[in-house]
Amino acid sequence: MFVLLVEDDDVIADAICTYLTHQGQAVEHVSTLSAATTYMQSSNFDLCILDLNLPDGNGINWLSWLRDNRFSLPVLILTASNTIDDKVIGLKKGADDYLVKPFDLRELLARLLSLKRRASDRLSNTITHGALQYDLEQHKALLNGTLVCLSRNEDLLLQTFLNSPQQILTQSQLKNVLYGVCDDVASNALNVHIFNLRKKLGAPAIETIRGLGFRLGTIEVSH
Amino acid sequence: MSLRLRLTVLVAAVFLGFWLIASVWMISGLNNKLAVNFDQRLRSTAFMLGNILAHVPKDALSKSLPDIINASGVNTEKGLTCQISSLQGSIIASSNSQSFPHQPTLNQGFSYVSSEQAKWRTFTLITAQYKITIADKVAERDVLYHDLLISILIPPALAIFVALVLLWFAIGTGIRPIKLLIHALEKRGSHDLEPIQLNQPLKELQPLITSQNALMARLAKGISREKHFTSNAAHELRTPLAGILAQIQLAELTQDATQQKALGQAKKSAHRLNTILDNLLVLAHVDADTPPNTTEPWELESLITTVVTESNNNSARLTYSITASQPVCCMPSAMLTIVCRNLLDNAFKYSKANTAVVLAANLTATALKITISNHAHINPADLANMATRFWRKGAENGAGLGLSIVASIAEKYQGSLILKNDNALFIAEFTVPVKVNN
Numbered sequence: 259m260f261v262l263l264v265e266d267d268d269v270i271a272d273a274i275c276t277y278l279t280h281q282g283q284a285v286e287h288v289s290t291l292s293a294a295t296t297y298m299q300s301s302n303f304d305l306c307i308l309d310l311n312l313p314d315g316n317g318i319n320w321l322s323w324l325r326d327n328r329f330s331l332p333v334l335i336l337t338a339s340n341t342i343d344d345k346v347i348g349l350k351k352g353a354d355d356y357l358v359k360p361f362d363l364r365e366l367l368a369r370l371l372s373l374k375r376r377a378s379d380r381l382s383n384t385i386t387h388g389a390l391q392y393d394l395e396q397h398k399a400l401l402n403g404t405l406v407c408l409s410r411n412e413d414l415l416l417q418t419f420l421n422s423p424q425q426i427l428t429q430s431q432l433k434n435v436l437y438g439v440c441d442d443v444a445s446n447a448l449n450v451h452i453f454n455l456r457k458k459l460g461a462p463a464i465e466t467i468r469g470l471g472f473r474l475g476t477i478e479v480s481h
Numbered sequence: 482m483s484l485r486l487r488l489t490v491l492v493a494a495v496f497l498g499f500w501l502i503a504s505v506w507m508i509s510g511l512n513n514k515l516a517v518n519f520d521q522r523l524r525s526t527a528f529m530l531g532n533i534l535a536h537v538p539k540d541a542l543s544k545s546l547p548d549i550i551n552a553s554g555v556n557t558e559k560g561l562t563c564q565i566s567s568l569q570g571s572i573i574a575s576s577n578s579q580s581f582p583h584q585p586t587l588n589q590g591f592s593y594v595s596s597e598q599a600k601w602r603t604f605t606l607i608t609a610q611y612k613i614t615i616a617d618k619v620a621e622r623d624v625l626y627h628d629l630l631i632s633i634l635i636p637p638a639l640a641i642f643v644a645l646v647l648l649w650f651a652i653g654t655g656i657r658p659i660k661l662l663i664h665a666l667e668k669r670g671s672h673d674l675e676p677i678q679l680n681q682p683l684k685e686l687q688p689l690i691t692s693q694n695a696l697m698a699r700l701a702k703g704i705s706r707e708k709h710f711t712s713n714a715a716h717e718l719r720t721p722l723a724g725i726l727a728q729i730q731l732a733e734l735t736q737d738a739t740q741q742k743a744l745g746q747a748k749k750s751a752h753r754l755n756t757i758l759d760n761l762l763v764l765a766h767v768d769a770d771t772p773p774n775t776t777e778p779w780e781l782e783s784l785i786t787t788v789v790t791e792s793n794n795n796s797a798r799l800t801y802s803i804t805a806s807q808p809v810c811c812m813p814s815a816m817l818t819i820v821c822r823n824l825l826d827n828a829f830k831y832s833k834a835n836t837a838v839v840l841a842a843n844l845t846a847t848a849l850k851i852t853i854s855n856h857a858h859i860n861p862a863d864l865a866n867m868a869t870r871f872w873r874k875g876a877e878n879g880a881g882l883g884l885s886i887v888a889s890i891a892e893k894y895q896g897s898l899i900l901k902n903d904n905a906l907f908i909a910e911f912t913v914p915v916k917v918n919n
Contacts, residue, residue, distance in 0.1 A: 267723075267724055269753075270750075272742075272746050273731045273743065273746065276739060280734070280735060311716065313874050338716040338719035338723065360725075360726040360727070362730065363734070
C-alpha cells in the first residue's frame, strides 16, 4: 500500500512511518495540508492517514476538498480529538475510519488493510491473480503454491500492481511508491526491480505499455 | 412566610397600632369629657332649680312640689333624680324617693352616694332656704359611655378590616412582577443559562434582571471557555502521549538502531509533554491567583541576567539591554521570569536561524517594559490570534500556550502585551504599570 500520512507531530509521524515501512508498506509523510494537496495531485496514493489539527488548517476542510475533487482513496482520521461530534463530522465529511490518539500501531495497520480491502471490494487480505496468491498482511507471495522470495521493493511493486490490476502505472508513480515523492533515483533502478519481478513471476506478469508505463499482466498456472 | 403575607401583616400591624393608640387616646378623652358634661348637667340643673325655688314661697312649695313632680313625669327610675330638703334635713320633695336614699349630711358640691340598688353621682346646692341635690346613676352614665364608645370605635374597626382585605389583594397585584420573576427563575433548569425575559418588568426589578442576565452570560462564557480549554488541553496532552506510546511500541517491535531511535523519539515526546504540563500548571497558577498587594522588591538586572544565562543554546543570537535604577515591586520576579522565558522561547523558535534576538528591559517611574524583537514577519491576520490559548501555526511543536501565559500575566497585573510587525522584525512588548520601591 502507498500511504499518505498527514501529521504535524514529528514523533508520531516517525513512529507510523517506521512501523508501516517495517511492515512492508510505503508511506509518504507531510506535516501540512498545503503539502498534502501538492502530493495528492502528483501521486497515486492507496490510503490517507489524516490528522485534524494541522498548522495551516483543519483536516476536515481538507477532507471536503479531497472529496469535492473526486479523490476516492480511503481516508483514516487519526486525531487526539475523541468527541462524538468530531467523529460524526469526520465520517460525514468523507472519512472512512476514525482512530483516536493514543493508538496501537498494529491496530492502525489492521484498519488500513481493512480499508484497502473494502476499497478493493475484496473479502480477505489475500489477492489471487492467476497462479499467484498474495497475502497483503503477511507479505507472502505463492506462485502455484510455492513461496516466492521478494525483496522489499519487489514486494511493494507487486502490491501496487495487484491493487490496481487494470490500471497503467507510470514510472513516476511507481518510483514514488518505492522511493518517496521527493527522492530522485537512478532511472534504471525501477527497471531492475521490474526485471526481477518478471524473472520470479514469469515474463507476462508485468506488461510494458510503451510511452505510458506498466500494467499487471497474466500469471499463468504451470502444469 | 410569603412576601404577600409578610407585607400584609406588617401593614396591618402598623394600622392596628395607630388605631389602638388613637383609640386609647380618644377613649380616655371621651371618658373625661363625658364625666365633666354629666357633672355639669347636675350642677346646672341644681342651680336652675335653686333659682326657680327662690321665687316660690316656701309654704306653697312644700304643698305643691310633690304634686308637680309626680305630675311632670320626672319621678322615674331613669334620668336625673332631684331631692329637695330643708336646711334642717327634712325632705320636701324627691323625684325618686324609693331608690335614692336620703342624705342629710351631704355638703355643697359633687359627691358619690351608694345605696343598695345603685351608686349615684350627686351635686348638692345649698341655698338660703333649701338643700337641693341632683343625682345621676353611675350605671346609666356607664351605659351611655359604652354605647357612645361602640358607636365611635366599630366603624373605624370595620373600615380597617375592609382596608386590610383590600390591602391583601393590592399587595398581591403589586408584587405580581416579583412573582413572575420567581416563576421564571423556578422553571429554569439548572443548566439553563439563557437570559431572563419578562414582559414589562418593574423598573426596580430591571437592574436585578440585568445583573442576573449579565452574570449568566459571564457564566456561560466561562463554562464555554472552560470546556474549550479542557478539550484543547486534552488534545495537546494526548498528542505527545500518543507519540511516546507509539515509539515505545515501535521499540518493542524493532531492534538495534531502529529501537534506539524509537526510544530517543519517545524521550523527545516525553520532554514535550513535560513542557506542556509545566505551561498548563503555570497558566492555572496565573488564572487562579490574585495578584499580591505587596511584593518583595527585586532587581531587574539580576533577573534578566539569569534568564539570558538560561538560554545558553541561543546566547550567541541574543543581545540585551537593561535600564533600571531602582528595585521593582510591581509584580513577583517569578512572574516576570516566566514572561521573559516565554517571549524569548517564542522569539528563538519562530525566527530565522542565526538571526539576532534583542531583549530590552526598561524600568521607568510609571512602567516596566520588556521588549523582545526577532527576525520574523507574522501575517497581520494571525497577530490577533497569537495570544489565544492553544492557537498555533507553523511546523514547530508548540502547544500554543507561551504567549497566552504572557497575556494572562499582563492582564493580571493591569498591563498589556502588544504583538506587532516592524518591517522585517516581529516585536513583542510586555508592559505593566509600576510601583517603584522608595
